[in-house]
Amino acid sequence: MPGSPQRTTTVLFAIIVVFLTLSLVLYPKEGFEAGIAGLKLFWDVVFPSLLPFFILSEIMLGVGVVHALGILLEPLMRPLFSVPGVGAFALSMGLAAGYPMDAVITAKFRKSKMCSRVEGERLLAFTNTADPYFLLGAVAVGMFRNAGIGMLLLIAHYIGAFLVGILFKLYGRGTQEKAEAAPPVIRGNLFTRAYQELLRARQEDGRPISQLLGDAVNDSIKTLLMICGFIIFFAVIIKVLTLSGIIPLLALPVMALFKLIGIDVSLVQPFLAGIFEIDIGAAQAAATDAVLIQQLIVVSFIVAWSGLSVHAQIASVLTGTDIRFSPYLVARVLHGIFAAIATVVLYNWGVGQTIATVSAPVAPSTLAVAAAEPTTAARWLASLYALKNWFLLIGGITLFSVALYLSRRMKIVVFKTRMNNK
Template identity: 25%
Template sequence: MKFLLFITIVLIIILLFYLLKYNKVNILMTIILTYFIINFILNPTLCIDASINGAKLFFTSLFPSLFPFIIITNILVAYDGVNIYSTFLGPLISRPLGLPKEASFALIISMLCGYPLGAKYSCELYDLGNINSSELSKLISIASNSSPLFLIGSVGTSMLGNTRAGYLLLFSNYLSCVFMAIILKHKYKEPVSKLKVKTIKASKNNNLGMVLKSSIENAIATTLNIGSYVVIFSVILAIIKNNVVFNIVLNKIYMESSLPKNALSGIILGLIEVTNGCYLLSKGNINYVLSLCFISFLCAFSGLAIIAQIHSFTHKYKEISIIKYVIRKVIQGVISFIITLVSLLFLNDRTLFTFSNKTPLTISFKSYIPILLLLFIYFAHYFSKKLFDVS
């Protein structure tokens, strides 16, 4: 039986490699979607329950915090607030990061609204000639963050039941962006294109009633869009969790890492969709230090669902590599993980972070030595090139 399963996995890998190598994307997607359709037919109860759980997660954790915040942010944008911020804070924010002043618009939007608006406005700045391709590549890596209300409200308050934990996640995620900016920093240059005939500006209509109406409509569309992603990926993740191959891989990782299975499931599935991953980790029987650190990693990485949204804005630019973006987000996730871990070591965890459903820290780190060595080699190579011009 094991041999047959092994052969099946090998054949699946060979098929995927062949389809990707020869750019048979349509065939690949047809196979994947057919698999999900079959699961819908064979396991309707599982899919319906997963859809209901996704909707509950959205309406209890995301909607109450995101909807009013998006309305207020939309009103701020309508009254040119972000451009006002950019005027005063642009040089202060962008120049130290090696970016032009105009890039501060996307940075501020990202800090206020989170994924994927930072990438959206970064692409608009590039289309208008305010930044060049290298600056766009850097900007979409930095201006791609979880929103403060998602971290503080949805994850910290609703999922973890501790607002202070949300503030720690916010601190770690934003500081990891600063570190990424330092790693990617290059000497500031004027944009290649000088045709700055347009800028991103708010509407001239300052009628409060009209602004409020359009802000609410936009907030409804945005939150429903987010909710749709949460629901559909809740179903997809439920199908994956009940897959035989996934459970075998999960058991193998469990035996090597000694992490609880529900925590491992949250981490792996969170790489696909961050909201469900954070929820699984918050409810898992895992030490709260590791729980927060892994949630911090997932929020900084963002998950494949959000990366797909980012790619919907950047795919038209051949000079922008989505693979490079994913690698950078992984590095940012690792940095955020480390910042959260170090921060917790210096905090009074008994008074600041108390989770009754978390277990003591009993994790063997021997299995992580190869990963740490690879990270050390990478950063050693990077800094040797920067400091000593080693090729």
């Protein structure tokens, strides 16, 4: 017999589901159009951007690259964030592909027993970030029509994530359990240990390359179809809640809070929309007539919070693991607060001086002039992209040299072992 709290939750959830269903029946045309918009967002943006990263992450796990990275980066990730070295892989893939890539990788780590439950919760707390292309392209250029805004939001967003990671280092210390498959103790040559771990993980996986590729594509498509369903569902929910008057009702206490802290009340509606879905909320905030810094504060919080749509995707990805969802939610609130504060500090420190104050979307003709005269931040970003090929070339040569050295070193060790046995 379920307890009283469980009965209350069940009844409340049933009422909400019935209400949403009736609302959708009353507004079928609007719900259909919202669903089409959500599907278009997934097909045009999410699917092509995330699929390559999902497939590559599966392959890197199967080949053993992630295990080798765990050995190499253990001395960095453990002191900073109290997570295994493999956490650097989740962090880097999360930075490159955005959410929910980090959750997918963290869940795989936990299922593979490469981290403990507490370590997985810590990892998920600070690796849940937006990708640079979303902030620099979709938000800055697409919504605000200003490239300089993207640099400010990007720096503030990652500062907030880093602070959450440092804070969560203290989380679960008294009750932390050891990982079932703790990373090996690093002794001697770090690169040799990483090479040995790469070979060990590949041998343990055992799948042929053809099967590994097929499984990677199959699992990635399944995960993306789940994400597609959540995007469409929440696009419809936001539309229905707005038409039924629920969101305007929720705006009353938020409006009082915004007046108290001195933020334009025109940002209340975008803020509430962003609580549900990040893209809709950020676009609405950029379209208001509020002061630029207040727009940026709200957008920073929305992007760091990431929206209930992303939260639902994360919760679904974590199914089958013992990683708890509540620490993730606390981390998102903290990330939103830290990112908003960092936005104010960076703006007042002069980062905002490179940003032209834009209170309304810029006309196409104005955009053409702006494109001819890029901002300081835009020129700096372009220089980073110009250096990208050099970094890739030097990194490739370095990796090849290290692999060649380790390969010869291992051959010498094997040869000496055989000679001693004789």
